[in-house]
Amino acid sequence: MGEKVLITGNEAIGEAAIRAGCRFFFGYPITPQNKIPEYLSYRLPQVGGCFIQAESEIAAIYMVFGAAGAGARVLTSSSGPGISLKQEGISYISAAELPCVIVNVMRAGPGLGGILPSQSDYFQATKGGGHGDYHLLVLAPSTVQETVNLVMDAFDLADKYRNPVIVLADGYIGQMMEPVEFKGRPPKELSAKDWTVTGAKNRPRNLIKSLYLDPEELEQHNLKLHRKYLEMAKNDVRVETYLTDDAEIIIAAYGTVARIAKTAIKILREKGIKVGMVRPITVFPFPYETFTEISEKVDDILVVEMSLGQMIEDVKLGVCGRANVHFYGRVGGMVPTYDEIVREIEKIKRSQV
Numbered sequence: 001m002g003e004k005v006l007i008t009g010n011e012a013i014g015e016a017a018i019r020a021g022c023r024f025f026f027g028y029p030i031t032p033q034n035k036i037p038e039y040l041s042y043r044l045p046q047v048g049g050c051f052i053q054a055e056s057e058i059a060a061i062y063m064v065f066g067a068a069g070a071g072a073r074v075l076t077s078s079s080g081p082g083i084s085l086k087q088e089g090i091s092y093i094s095a096a097e098l099p100c101v102i103v104n105v106m107r108a109g110p111g112l113g114g115i116l117p118s119q120s121d122y123f124q125a126t127k128g129g130g131h132g133d134y135h136l137l138v139l140a141p142s143t144v145q146e147t148v149n150l151v152m153d154a155f156d157l158a159d160k161y162r163n164p165v166i167v168l169a170d171g172y173i174g175q176m177m178e179p180v181e182f183k184g185r186p187p188k189e190l191s192a193k194d195w196t197v198t199g200a201k202n203r204p205r206n207l208i209k210s211l212y213l214d215p216e217e218l219e220q221h222n223l224k225l226h227r228k229y230l231e232m233a234k235n236d237v238r239v240e241t242y243l244t245d246d247a248e249i250i251i252a253a254y255g256t257v258a259r260i261a262k263t264a265i266k267i268l269r270e271k272g273i274k275v276g277m278v279r280p281i282t283v284f285p286f287p288y289e290t291f292t293e294i295s296e297k298v299d300d301i302l303v304v305e306m307s308l309g310q311m312i313e314d315v316k317l318g319v320c321g322r323a324n325v326h327f328y329g330r331v332g333g334m335v336p337t338y339d340e341i342v343r344e345i346e347k348i349k350r351s352q353v
Contacts, residue, residue: 014181018067032116076102080113081112093164104168140280150167157236242265304344309327
């Protein structure tokens with residue numbers, strides 16, 4: 001076991017990226033993720049890496065395109081409005097099948113919104129915020145330690161699928177300090193990156209592109225990408241189930257809200273109300289099968305989010321009408337409290353009688 005260090009979520013993201021082999025970061029400042037570029041601005045040079053504060057988020061994402069195309073492990077990070085500016089580039093990177101990691105430390109929106117925590121970028125991350133039929137693999141941590149683990153996994157998954165991976169955190173996770181262990185682990189065995197553009201002196205020329213003027217060729221490319229997303233859904237869904245074996249009501253939550261929900265569940269069980277939780281860790285691919293199975297055992301599911309209802313749509317798809325799906329959300333930087341969740345569950349319990 002390694003020694004634990006007390007560190008903020010944003011700084012932990014930066015250190016985890018370095019330990020995963022990332023040597024390139026391109027980004028632009030925006031609250032509440034500024035500690036990520038600040039940390040990497042002095043840590044990357046220490047390990048022979050490259051840190052560039054780009055002139056804009058748009059410039060940063062195309063720098064990511066270039067580094068990824070050359071085979072490097074590369075990171076960018078931002079928050080809501082900045083991620084919006086990157087969307088065209090993310091679509092290009094996805095179409096070109098380039099591996100990279102993107103961190104979104106979510107803040108309240110829409111527009112400039114506010115700098116407080118939110119989960120209102122769920123649609124943007126999971127449904128594809130840019131143009132075209134594409135998906136990103138999206139990981140949603142709920143603790144700083146899990147953020148570290150998922151950032152390191154994100155680089156492996158990006159290389160495995162030749163696809164961008166988003167780590168979808170929020171302002172609380174980015175700013176809070178928790179003890180973290182940076183565990184050593186052997187590098188993943190990966191196939192050679194023979195598709196990179198690193199010079200063609202002793203091999204045929206490689207071409208990275210997303211433009212296909214022949215409609216039949218473009219259709220085949222889209223179908224190839226789609227098969228990759230199906231492979232993600234088959235092999236890389238991650239989900240936590242908590243006290244679901246005897247539960248009569250289920251809470252569905254992710255990220256920071258799931259932590260709050262666990263406190264509410266403890267209080268509710270002390271009152272004799274059997275509540276459990278399903279926490280998606282990958283929000284794309286979404287754990288539809290888990291919700292399908294749980295809806296065959298319970299009549300009511302409460303979705304709790306820091307939004308006006310985004311993940312609830314995926315929960316309803318998984319449940320497919322087999323259980324009642326309720327919703328409770330706070331927005332604008334307001335965070336659901338455990339007593340508010342307790343109150344909502346008690347309402348559901350009374351309606352069951």
